[in-house]
Amino acid sequence: MSKFASLLALLAIVPSLAYAQAPVYGQCGGIGWSGATTCVSGSVCTKQNDYYSQCLPGAASSAPTSPPTTSAPSSTPVSTPPTGTTTGGSAPSSTPAAGNPFVGVTPFLSPYYAAEVAAAADAITDSTLKAKAASVAKIPTFTWLDSVAKVPDLGTYLADASALQKSSGQPQVVQIVVYDLPDRDCAAKASNGEFSIADGGQAKYYDYIDQIVAQIKKFPDVRVIAVIEPDSLANLVTNLNVQKCANAQTTYKACVTYALNQLASVGVYQYMDAGHAGWLGWPANIQPAAQLFADMFKSANSSKFVRGLATNVANYNALSAASPDPITQGDPNYDELHYINALGPMLAQQGFPAQFVVDQGRSGQQNLRQQWGDWCNIKGAGFGTRPTTNTGSSLIDAIVWVKPGGESDGTSNSSSPRFDSTCSLSDATQPAPEAGTWFQTYFETLVSKANPPL
Ligand code: BGC
Numbered sequence: 001m002s003k004f005a006s007l008l009a010l011l012a013i014v015p016s017l018a019y020a021q022a023p024v025y026g027q028c029g030g031i032g033w034s035g036a037t038t039c040v041s042g043s044v045c046t047k048q049n050d051y052y053s054q055c056l057p058g059a060a061s062s063a064p065t066s067p068p069t070t071s072a073p074s075s076t077p078v079s080t081p082p083t084g085t086t087t088g089g090s091a092p093s094s095t096p097a098a099g100n101p102f103v104g105v106t107p108f109l110s111p112y113y114a115a116e117v118a119a120a121a122d123a124i125t126d127s128t129l130k131a132k133a134a135s136v137a138k139i140p141t142f143t144w145l146d147s148v149a150k151v152p153d154l155g156t157y158l159a160d161a162s163a164l165q166k167s168s169g170q171p172q173v174v175q176i177v178v179y180d181l182p183d184r185d186c187a188a189k190a191s192n193g194e195f196s197i198a199d200g201g202q203a204k205y206y207d208y209i210d211q212i213v214a215q216i217k218k219f220p221d222v223r224v225i226a227v228i229e230p231d232s233l234a235n236l237v238t239n240l241n242v243q244k245c246a247n248a249q250t251t252y253k254a255c256v257t258y259a260l261n262q263l264a265s266v267g268v269y270q271y272m273d274a275g276h277a278g279w280l281g282w283p284a285n286i287q288p289a290a291q292l293f294a295d296m297f298k299s300a301n302s303s304k305f306v307r308g309l310a311t312n313v314a315n316y317n318a319l320s321a322a323s324p325d326p327i328t329q330g331d332p333n334y335d336e337l338h339y340i341n342a343l344g345p346m347l348a349q350q351g352f353p354a355q356f357v358v359d360q361g362r363s364g365q366q367n368l369r370q371q372w373g374d375w376c377n378i379k380g381a382g383f384g385t386r387p388t389t390n391t392g393s394s395l396i397d398a399i400v401w402v403k404p405g406g407e408s409d410g411t412s413n414s415s416s417p418r419f420d421s422t423c424s425l426s427d428a429t430q431p432a433p434e435a436g437t438w439f440q441t442y443f444e445t446l447v448s449k450a451n452p453p454l
Contacts, residue, residue: 190410382449406443
């Protein structure tokens with residue numbers, strides 16, 4: 001072979017060895033990492049921990065850990081895990097199952113929610129209502145890890161789910177919401193969280209994710225499905241005029257990217273929160289939304305564990321409205337199905353073959369709101385369609401109950417630091433307790449107005 005020919009032969013194999021540069025917020029190193037180890041210009045590969053280095057905008061000094069160090073990319077490339085089909089929850093967690101992750105698994109019932117519901121039913125005197133209320137304990141909802149202190153509960157649930165699937169032969173899935181971003185709920189107040197960007201919140205968030213990952217690693221036999229950070233990315237699409245959101249933009253993206261990558265590394269099937277039809281479904285918002293979600297998917301190296309998007313979380317929209325609620329006027333995507341059917345192809349076109357889950361936990365009654373943007377403890381709401389994989393849409397993996405119905409959306413007490421005026425609007429049930437705490441009268445309405453009835 002001539003020198004020239006051997007050079008050509010060498011060049012021919014180079015592309016299979018070289019990797020493209022990682023995108024901003026993408027992974028660029030860490031133990032076991034075999035992808036790109038350099039970053040696109042304008043970002044620097046920054047070590048977050050031994051397992052994860054990330055391309056952060058600008059200089060390495062923007063990293064949250066102190067002091068940031070430039071990553072030493074893994075020198076021992078490993079092959080990417082093979083894709084293939086698996087059954088139930090018994091797959092090794094590094095191998096994504098083909099198809100819908102809700103199929104073949106039974107949702108583990110949160111003991112916390114079951115206890116809330118049991119106590120609520122006990123407090124009801126009307127025997128018919130009491131029986132209906134008690135039956136809600138058997139309907140699966142998601143567990144919100146809304147503070148670091150709740151993470152150990154996940155370990156308990158995984159252990160219980162693992163034992164249950166061994167004794168029953170029924171593979172279980174534990175459903176969680178990852179919800180602890182620094183400067184959380186940047187455009188509202190009711191769900192402001194425990195971390196602030198100004199006080200090292202990004203590093204604290206990474207530690208929160210690491211703690212979740214550590215729990216999940218202990219139970220590789222149990223499937224986990226997660227909704228990622230309700231409202232956060234949607235706020236970056238429409239609320240950058242709010243100073244707190246503008247200030248949080250870089251941190252939110254870095255934190256969500258970290259969550260996506262770390263949770264994918266332990267086999268968690270994830271759906272990023274995508275607001276709802278009345279938020280990102282408007283013609284002016286849907287394209288920028290698709291762009292952002294596709295970028296986030298790519299920052300997770302297009303992992304199959306980033307399965308898609310969650311819509312209508314803790315909201316009240318119908319999946320398929322019998323007729324458009326008058327408040328939706330001007331938005332062609334007047335229900336979740338229209339929104340998903342519009343957004344799905346835009347995402348696919350950008351390389352994100354997203355599937356969806358839709359919260360219908362409190363969507364049983366329609367045409368309740370004064371304005372579509374109202375979200376706080378809406379009067380007259382009823383429990384909605386039960387969780388199912390029988391969704392009627394090939395884009396929708398499951399109808400789910402993400403918001404545990406009966407937990408408040410926000411306090412109506414105007415002297416609370418987390419008081420949001422939305423919770424004192426005329427269509428908000430009052431008086432209401434703090435977000436996430438039990439709201440008995442609201443629960444009783446959800447039960448009595450359930451559609452289909454309980
Ligand atoms: C609250 C969380 C709570 C969740 C589910 C959110 O609005 O901020 O604390 O866990 O709702 O009820």
